[in-house]
Amino acid sequence: MKAAVLEAFNQPLVVKEVADPTLTPDGIILKLEATGVCRSDWHGWAGHMTNAMQPLPHILGHEMSGIIEEVGSNIRNFKKGDRVIVPFSQGDGTCPHCQSGHHNVCDNMKMVGFNFEGGFAQYVHIPNADLNLLHLPDGVDFLTASAMGCRFMTAFHGVVSRGSVRPGEWVAVYGSGGVGLSAIQIASAAGANVIAVDIADDKLEFAKQFGAVATVNSKNVNAPQAIKELTKGGANISIDALGIQDTVISSLLSLNKRGRHVQIGISPNPNGGMTPVPVNLIMMNELSLLGSVSMPIPEYREMLQMVEKGKLNPGRLVTKQIALDDINSAFEDMTNYAGFGLTVVTKF
Ligand SMILES: [Zn+2]
Ligand SMILES: [Zn+2]
Structure with missing residues (x-):
């Protein structure tokens, strides 16, 4: 063959x-x-x-x-x-x-x-x-x-099963690559309002076609702040489809109280992806930090x-x-x- x-x-x-x-x-x-x-x-x-x-x-x-x-x-x-x-x-x-x-x-x-x-x-x-x-x-x-x-099934498991998305919720998605775009389409189909975050304008334009109601270019603005303004308090679910330190932390900072962070992206950091997270915020705001892999x-x-x-x-x-x-x-x-x-x- x-x-x-x-x-x-x-x-x-x-x-x-x-x-x-x-x-x-x-x-x-x-x-x-x-x-x-x-x-x-x-x-x-x-x-x-x-x-x-x-x-x-x-x-x-x-x-x-x-x-x-x-x-x-x-x-x-x-x-x-x-x-x-x-x-x-x-x-x-x-x-x-x-x-x-x-x-x-x-x-x-x-x-x-x-x-x-x-x-x-x-x-x-x-x-x-x-x-x-x-x-x-x-x-x-x-x-x-x-x-x-x-990528699509990974996003489905992350949004639906791990994130437990509900209609009317605000969902922030960090990264508009294959997993991110899939998550945007799936969360939108589930009735959520989705905000796409990326550093490339062409990817954010594409994200709109998949149902994103707003986009944030994190190269130009402070993404967590922009998301808090758009949602009047913060996202109910934030998905990190990238896994780099910036997006892990920004995703957590984008959440409203009792929000759920879903980690789908793999960290490139050594020692199994060691990354600092805002522990006091997680405790005070009762945030959930959920891992999600495959389906x-x-x-x-x-x-x-x-x-x-x-x-x-x-x-x-x-x-x-x-x-x-x-x-x-x-x-x-x-x-x-x-x-x-x-x-x-x-x-x-
Ligand atoms: Zn793959
Ligand atoms: Zn087995």
């Missing part, structure tokens, strides 16, 4: 013929129809994720959807020809967290395209597939599905139904479709922080 292979960090991926994936009894072989290019792929390419990645050469790509080509002998829920979406984080199904429905915090969590080979290829093997694959509803196309596999499998059903019925439209996040042969252009764009929205490989 054809695949884009990471042979050396920070060097162009090599698009070439490689051996087809091998089927295991609990796995399936998927023929890819769409694979998104995510910031995490870029981090993997740049060598930032060696602790969570198999050794090189490696095939990245984790925002995948496609058609099942072959199923292992133990597979019961899927058959050849089924249309499926692949959740980014895969549970083992046996630990206490998986058994209580929280696959996203599995003790033995595996990440598609990092712990095993991913979707920048014509075919991919998904292990433990009965547990970790989902049928795609008829009304959801592959492009939309791939826009959902990582458990059972929550996909709600999200997929909302997408099928048109209440959510992750496909609108896609601004570019490319061929596997042109994949390095997507990595170059990410290196230069060029463009906005999602790039998806749709031609293999």
Whole structure:
């Protein structure tokens, strides 16, 4: 099969013929129809994720959807020809967290395209597939599905399950990249008033198309102050989709009393992301500081139904479709922080 292979960090991926994936009894072989290019792929390419990645050469790509080509002998829920979406984080199904429905915090969590080979290829093997694959509803196309596999579902879990968003609430979203734009669309669909915060005017313009009722350019103004004025007291929920020290602290400072901060972005700080937070404010104003990672499998059903019925439209996040042969252009764009929205490989 054809695949884009990471042979050396920070060097162009090599698009070439490689051996087809091998089927295991609990796995399936998927023929890819769409694979998104995510910031995490870029981090993997740049060598930032060696602790969570198999050794090189490696095939990245984790925002995948496609058609099942072959199923292992133990597979019961899927058959050849089924249309499926692949959740980014895969549970083992046996630990206490998986058994209580929280696959996203599995003790033995595996990440598609990092712990095993991913979707920048014509075919991919998904292990433990009965547990970790989902049928795609008829009304959801592959492009939309791939826009959902990582950033959109992460935002859905953060806004809906962890943030417990309610109609009429004020939601501030720090960062208008893939996760941020997704959070804006989801919170708006849930009836919240959303304020988008970013340092790029073109991204903030794009955020308005996803339902943001106000935007704040934090390069020009003090964002927490601007949010307190817009909301007459502060946001009920503030989402940090970036994870840098400035946005963690600004997000907390943007909250009204009893507000909820949802941390989705990963901190680049050493020592596991050590970041100072305003403890006295958290105590005095009864703020909640909530972590959010990926999404458990059972929550996909709600999200997929909302997408099928048109209440959510992750496909609108896609601004570019490319061929596997042109994949390095997507990595170059990410290196230069060029463009906005999602790039998806749709031609293999
Ligand atoms: Zn991703
Ligand atoms: Zn588990």
